Amino acid sequence: xxxxxxxxxxxxxxxxxxxxxxxxxxxxxxxxxxxxxxxxxxxxxxxxxxxxxxxxxxxxxxxxxxxxxxxxxxxxxxxxxxxxxxxxxxxxxxxxxxxxxxxxxxxxxxxxxxxxxxxxxxxxxxxxxxxxxxxxxxxxxxxxxxxxxxxxxxxxxxxxxxxxxxxxxxxxxxxxxxxxxxxxxxxxxxxxxxxxxxxxxxxxxxxxxxxxxxxxxxxxxxxxxxxxxxxxxxxxxxxxxxxxxxxxxxxxxxxxxxxxxxxxxxxxxxx
Numbered sequence: 001x002x003x004x005x006x007x008x009x010x011x012x013x014x015x016x017x018x019x020x021x022x023x024x025x026x027x028x029x030x031x032x033x034x035x036x037x038x039x040x041x042x043x044x045x046x047x048x049x050x051x052x053x054x055x056x057x058x059x060x061x062x063x064x065x066x067x068x069x070x071x072x073x074x075x076x077x078x079x080x081x082x083x084x085x086x087x088x089x090x091x092x093x094x095x096x097x098x099x100x101x102x103x104x105x106x107x108x109x110x111x112x113x114x115x116x117x118x119x120x121x122x123x124x125x126x127x128x129x130x131x132x133x134x135x136x137x138x139x140x141x142x143x144x145x146x147x148x149x150x151x152x153x154x155x156x157x158x159x160x161x162x163x164x165x166x167x168x169x170x171x172x173x174x175x176x177x178x179x180x181x182x183x184x185x186x187x188x189x190x191x192x193x194x195x196x197x198x199x200x201x202x203x204x205x206x207x208x209x210x211x212x213x214x215x216x217x218x219x220x221x222x223x224x225x226x227x228x229x230x231x232x233x234x235x236x237x238x239x240x241x242x243x244x245x246x247x248x249x250x251x252x253x254x255x256x257x258x259x260x261x262x263x264x265x266x267x268x269x270x271x
Contacts, residue, residue, distance in 0.1 A: 003097040005224075006163040007090065008154055008180075010172040011105035011112050011127070014194050015213060017078045020107040021052035024073045030061055047147030049106035049176025053128045056108075056138055066136035067110055074114025080213040084119050085239065089217055093225060093235055100161055102126060104153050106146035106176060126153045150180040165189060169224070171216050175199040190224060192216050214241060 012019050025033035036059070037051040046054050056062050090099045102124045105112055109127035116125065129142040145153055158168060165187035170180055173195040181191045181203055193204035194216065201207045206219040214236070221227040221235070229246075236243055 003167060004161060004163050005094075005097065005099045005167045005169060006154075006157060006161055007099055007101045007169045007171070007220075008104050008157070009101070009170070009216075010174075010177055011103050011107050011115075012173075014171055014173045015080055015083055015103070016115065017080065017211075020073055020077060020111045021055070023077060024052070024065065024069065024111075027069060027073060027076070028062075028064060047106075047144070047149065047176070048178075049146030049174075050128070050144045050149075052108070053106065053130075053141060053144045053146070056130070057141055063137075065138065067132050067138075068136055070108045070110035071114040074111040074117075077111070077115045079115060081211050082241070083116070083213040085241070086213050086217070087120070089214060089235070089239060089241075090220070092239070093217065093221055093227075095225070100124075100157075100163075102157055104145055104150045104180070106144055106149075126157075146176055147179050150177070151183045154180055154183070169220060172200055172204075173197065178203070190220075192219055218243075218246070 009015060021037070022033050025031070036055060040046060040051045040054060041048065056065055087099075087101050090101065101120065103112055103116065103120055103126065105127045107127050109125060109129050112125045112127045113122055126145055128144045128146070130138045131140045131142055133139050143149065154168070154170070157163075158165075166189060168184050168187070168189035169192070170177070170184045170189065171192045171194060172181060173193065174197050178199050181193075181200060184191050185203060185205075191200075191204040191206075193200040193207040194209065195201070196207065196209065205223065208215045208219060218232060221232050222229075227235075233243055
Protein backbone atom coordinates (compact mmCIF):
# COMPACT_ATOMS: atom_id res chain seq x y z
CA UNK A 1 0.00 0.00 0.00
CA UNK A 2 1.33 3.42 -0.95
CA UNK A 3 1.66 5.76 2.00
CA UNK A 4 1.46 9.50 1.54
CA UNK A 5 3.57 11.88 3.62
CA UNK A 6 3.51 15.66 3.89
CA UNK A 7 6.78 17.44 4.65
CA UNK A 8 6.15 21.09 5.55
CA UNK A 9 9.11 23.38 6.11
CA UNK A 10 9.65 26.92 7.28
CA UNK A 11 11.82 29.11 5.01
CA UNK A 12 13.76 31.88 6.78
CA UNK A 13 16.79 30.36 8.55
CA UNK A 14 15.43 26.86 7.88
CA UNK A 15 16.02 26.58 4.13
CA UNK A 16 18.01 29.83 4.08
CA UNK A 17 20.76 31.28 6.25
CA UNK A 18 19.33 34.77 6.56
CA UNK A 19 16.14 36.53 7.62
CA UNK A 20 14.42 37.97 4.55
CA UNK A 21 13.29 41.08 6.47
CA UNK A 22 16.87 41.89 7.43
CA UNK A 23 18.06 41.43 3.84
CA UNK A 24 15.22 43.66 2.60
CA UNK A 25 16.16 46.38 5.10
CA UNK A 26 19.76 46.29 3.93
CA UNK A 27 18.63 46.42 0.31
CA UNK A 28 16.67 49.66 0.81
CA UNK A 29 19.27 51.13 3.16
CA UNK A 30 17.18 50.98 6.32
CA UNK A 31 18.81 50.34 9.71
CA UNK A 32 17.37 48.97 12.94
CA UNK A 33 15.27 46.09 11.59
CA UNK A 34 15.97 43.80 14.56
CA UNK A 35 15.07 46.55 17.02
CA UNK A 36 11.75 47.18 15.24
CA UNK A 37 10.90 43.47 15.32
CA UNK A 38 11.82 43.22 18.99
CA UNK A 39 9.60 46.21 19.78
CA UNK A 40 6.64 44.60 18.03
CA UNK A 41 7.25 41.32 19.84
CA UNK A 42 7.09 43.08 23.21
CA UNK A 43 3.67 44.52 22.41
CA UNK A 44 2.17 41.11 21.53
CA UNK A 45 0.27 42.98 18.85
CA UNK A 46 0.76 40.40 16.12
CA UNK A 47 1.56 36.72 15.70
CA UNK A 48 5.25 35.91 16.07
CA UNK A 49 6.75 35.76 12.61
CA UNK A 50 4.33 38.32 11.18
CA UNK A 51 6.45 41.34 12.09
CA UNK A 52 7.74 41.98 8.56
CA UNK A 53 4.21 41.94 7.14
CA UNK A 54 3.14 44.50 9.75
CA UNK A 55 6.10 46.76 9.02
CA UNK A 56 5.51 46.61 5.27
CA UNK A 57 1.91 47.68 5.78
CA UNK A 58 2.24 50.25 8.56
CA UNK A 59 5.82 51.52 8.97
CA UNK A 60 6.41 54.67 6.86
CA UNK A 61 10.08 53.75 6.43
CA UNK A 62 9.03 50.63 4.49
CA UNK A 63 6.64 52.52 2.22
CA UNK A 64 9.15 52.69 -0.68
CA UNK A 65 9.22 48.87 -0.91
CA UNK A 66 7.88 47.53 -4.20
CA UNK A 67 7.17 44.04 -5.43
CA UNK A 68 10.43 43.93 -7.37
CA UNK A 69 12.35 44.62 -4.16
CA UNK A 70 10.89 41.45 -2.60
CA UNK A 71 11.82 39.44 -5.68
CA UNK A 72 15.35 40.83 -5.57
CA UNK A 73 15.67 39.83 -1.91
CA UNK A 74 14.82 36.25 -2.89
CA UNK A 75 17.49 36.24 -5.59
CA UNK A 76 20.15 37.44 -3.15
CA UNK A 77 19.26 35.22 -0.19
CA UNK A 78 21.86 32.59 0.66
CA UNK A 79 20.18 29.19 0.75
CA UNK A 80 21.25 26.18 2.78
CA UNK A 81 23.53 23.87 0.81
CA UNK A 82 21.88 21.34 -1.51
CA UNK A 83 18.33 22.62 -1.11
CA UNK A 84 17.88 21.64 -4.74
CA UNK A 85 18.50 17.98 -3.87
CA UNK A 86 15.99 17.77 -1.02
CA UNK A 87 12.96 16.63 -3.03
CA UNK A 88 14.88 14.18 -5.27
CA UNK A 89 16.56 12.59 -2.23
CA UNK A 90 13.25 12.15 -0.43
CA UNK A 91 11.69 10.69 -3.58
CA UNK A 92 14.54 8.18 -3.86
CA UNK A 93 14.15 7.21 -0.19
CA UNK A 94 10.37 6.88 -0.26
CA UNK A 95 10.44 3.24 -1.51
CA UNK A 96 7.30 3.64 -3.60
CA UNK A 97 5.57 5.93 -1.14
CA UNK A 98 5.03 9.62 -1.85
CA UNK A 99 6.41 12.64 0.01
CA UNK A 100 4.87 16.02 -0.83
CA UNK A 101 7.14 18.94 0.08
CA UNK A 102 5.58 22.33 0.89
CA UNK A 103 7.04 25.55 2.30
CA UNK A 104 5.05 27.39 5.00
CA UNK A 105 6.52 30.75 5.93
CA UNK A 106 5.66 34.25 7.10
CA UNK A 107 8.10 35.60 4.51
CA UNK A 108 6.45 37.24 1.48
CA UNK A 109 5.63 34.75 -1.25
CA UNK A 110 7.59 36.82 -3.79
CA UNK A 111 10.74 36.36 -1.71
CA UNK A 112 10.31 32.58 -1.38
CA UNK A 113 9.32 31.99 -4.98
CA UNK A 114 12.27 33.98 -6.25
CA UNK A 115 14.70 32.22 -3.90
CA UNK A 116 13.39 28.72 -4.70
CA UNK A 117 12.77 29.27 -8.42
CA UNK A 118 13.33 25.97 -10.22
CA UNK A 119 13.63 24.12 -6.88
CA UNK A 120 10.12 24.19 -5.39
CA UNK A 121 7.01 24.83 -7.47
CA UNK A 122 4.93 27.99 -6.86
CA UNK A 123 1.96 25.83 -5.83
CA UNK A 124 4.11 24.32 -3.07
CA UNK A 125 4.91 27.72 -1.52
CA UNK A 126 2.56 29.23 1.07
CA UNK A 127 3.88 32.54 2.34
CA UNK A 128 2.52 35.92 3.28
CA UNK A 129 0.50 37.26 0.38
CA UNK A 130 0.02 40.95 -0.43
CA UNK A 131 -2.00 42.78 -3.02
CA UNK A 132 -0.19 45.37 -5.13
CA UNK A 133 -1.00 48.48 -7.12
CA UNK A 134 -0.07 48.86 -10.79
CA UNK A 135 3.23 50.42 -9.70
CA UNK A 136 4.09 47.42 -7.51
CA UNK A 137 3.37 49.20 -4.22
CA UNK A 138 1.85 47.12 -1.42
CA UNK A 139 -1.81 48.02 -0.91
CA UNK A 140 -3.37 45.36 1.34
CA UNK A 141 -2.62 42.09 3.07
CA UNK A 142 -4.40 38.98 1.83
CA UNK A 143 -3.11 36.61 4.52
CA UNK A 144 -0.02 36.00 6.66
CA UNK A 145 1.34 32.51 7.27
CA UNK A 146 2.54 32.96 10.84
CA UNK A 147 1.55 31.46 14.18
CA UNK A 148 -1.87 29.86 13.90
CA UNK A 149 -1.84 30.89 10.26
CA UNK A 150 0.63 28.07 9.63
CA UNK A 151 -1.69 25.63 11.38
CA UNK A 152 -4.56 26.65 9.11
CA UNK A 153 -2.47 26.18 5.96
CA UNK A 154 -1.15 22.83 7.16
CA UNK A 155 -4.67 21.55 7.91
CA UNK A 156 -5.83 22.61 4.47
CA UNK A 157 -2.91 20.84 2.77
CA UNK A 158 -3.50 17.71 4.82
CA UNK A 159 -7.14 17.59 3.70
CA UNK A 160 -6.28 18.26 0.06
CA UNK A 161 -3.54 15.61 -0.06
CA UNK A 162 -5.38 13.03 2.04
CA UNK A 163 -2.48 12.60 4.48
CA UNK A 164 -2.94 10.95 7.88
CA UNK A 165 -2.09 12.82 11.07
CA UNK A 166 0.86 10.56 11.83
CA UNK A 167 2.40 11.15 8.39
CA UNK A 168 2.92 14.88 8.71
CA UNK A 169 6.49 16.13 9.15
CA UNK A 170 7.25 19.73 10.06
CA UNK A 171 10.67 21.43 10.03
CA UNK A 172 11.26 24.81 11.69
CA UNK A 173 13.79 26.93 13.52
CA UNK A 174 12.21 29.45 15.87
CA UNK A 175 9.38 30.75 18.01
CA UNK A 176 7.09 31.37 15.03
CA UNK A 177 7.02 27.58 14.52
CA UNK A 178 5.90 26.68 18.06
CA UNK A 179 2.15 26.66 17.37
CA UNK A 180 2.39 24.44 14.32
CA UNK A 181 4.92 22.10 15.98
CA UNK A 182 2.68 21.60 19.00
CA UNK A 183 -0.24 21.00 16.64
CA UNK A 184 1.70 18.34 14.71
CA UNK A 185 2.98 16.67 17.88
CA UNK A 186 -0.51 16.51 19.38
CA UNK A 187 -1.68 14.61 16.30
CA UNK A 188 1.20 12.12 16.44
CA UNK A 189 3.09 13.75 13.60
CA UNK A 190 6.85 14.31 13.53
CA UNK A 191 8.74 17.56 14.14
CA UNK A 192 12.35 18.56 13.45
CA UNK A 193 14.13 21.65 14.78
CA UNK A 194 17.09 23.04 12.83
CA UNK A 195 18.31 25.39 15.55
CA UNK A 196 19.15 25.21 19.23
CA UNK A 197 16.46 27.77 20.11
CA UNK A 198 14.79 26.46 23.26
CA UNK A 199 11.34 27.41 21.97
CA UNK A 200 11.47 24.65 19.35
CA UNK A 201 14.34 22.35 20.35
CA UNK A 202 12.58 21.25 23.52
CA UNK A 203 9.35 20.28 21.73
CA UNK A 204 10.75 18.81 18.49
CA UNK A 205 11.29 15.07 18.16
CA UNK A 206 14.76 15.66 16.76
CA UNK A 207 17.12 18.62 16.40
CA UNK A 208 19.43 18.69 13.38
CA UNK A 209 22.20 21.29 13.17
CA UNK A 210 24.18 21.88 10.01
CA UNK A 211 24.56 23.98 6.87
CA UNK A 212 23.17 21.36 4.48
CA UNK A 213 19.43 21.09 3.83
CA UNK A 214 19.82 17.31 3.43
CA UNK A 215 20.45 16.96 7.16
CA UNK A 216 16.71 16.79 7.92
CA UNK A 217 16.41 13.72 5.71
CA UNK A 218 18.50 11.66 8.16
CA UNK A 219 16.02 11.62 11.10
CA UNK A 220 13.15 11.06 8.65
CA UNK A 221 14.87 7.95 7.31
CA UNK A 222 15.79 6.76 10.80
CA UNK A 223 12.60 7.39 12.72
CA UNK A 224 9.88 7.17 10.08
CA UNK A 225 11.22 4.83 7.38
CA UNK A 226 13.25 2.83 9.97
CA UNK A 227 16.48 2.83 7.98
CA UNK A 228 19.77 1.80 9.61
CA UNK A 229 22.78 4.12 9.47
CA UNK A 230 24.71 2.12 6.79
CA UNK A 231 21.73 2.26 4.43
CA UNK A 232 21.36 6.01 4.99
CA UNK A 233 25.03 6.58 4.20
CA UNK A 234 24.70 4.43 1.08
CA UNK A 235 21.78 6.50 -0.19
CA UNK A 236 23.66 9.75 0.35
CA UNK A 237 26.78 8.42 -1.34
CA UNK A 238 24.74 7.27 -4.35
CA UNK A 239 23.92 10.99 -4.82
CA UNK A 240 27.59 11.96 -4.34
CA UNK A 241 26.81 13.25 -0.86
CA UNK A 242 29.05 12.12 1.98
CA UNK A 243 28.12 12.36 5.65
CA UNK A 244 31.44 13.44 7.11
CA UNK A 245 30.28 13.99 10.68
CA UNK A 246 27.22 12.58 12.40
CA UNK A 247 27.15 13.13 16.14
CA UNK A 248 24.08 12.53 18.27
CA UNK A 249 24.06 14.71 21.35
CA UNK A 250 21.28 15.08 23.89
CA UNK A 251 20.96 18.60 25.28
CA UNK A 252 19.37 19.23 28.68
CA UNK A 253 18.15 22.80 29.23
CA UNK A 254 18.38 23.35 32.99
CA UNK A 255 17.63 26.50 34.99
CA UNK A 256 18.05 26.32 38.76
CA UNK A 257 16.82 28.98 41.17
CA UNK A 258 16.69 29.19 44.93
CA UNK A 259 18.91 29.84 47.94
CA UNK A 260 22.61 29.61 47.27
CA UNK A 261 24.37 27.95 50.18
CA UNK A 262 27.96 28.78 51.05
CA UNK A 263 30.49 26.08 50.24
CA UNK A 264 31.12 23.52 52.96
CA UNK A 265 34.44 24.14 54.65
CA UNK A 266 36.93 21.34 54.36
CA UNK A 267 37.51 19.44 57.55
CA UNK A 268 40.99 19.22 58.94
CA UNK A 269 42.58 15.88 59.58
CA UNK A 270 42.31 16.61 63.35
CA UNK A 271 38.46 16.61 63.30
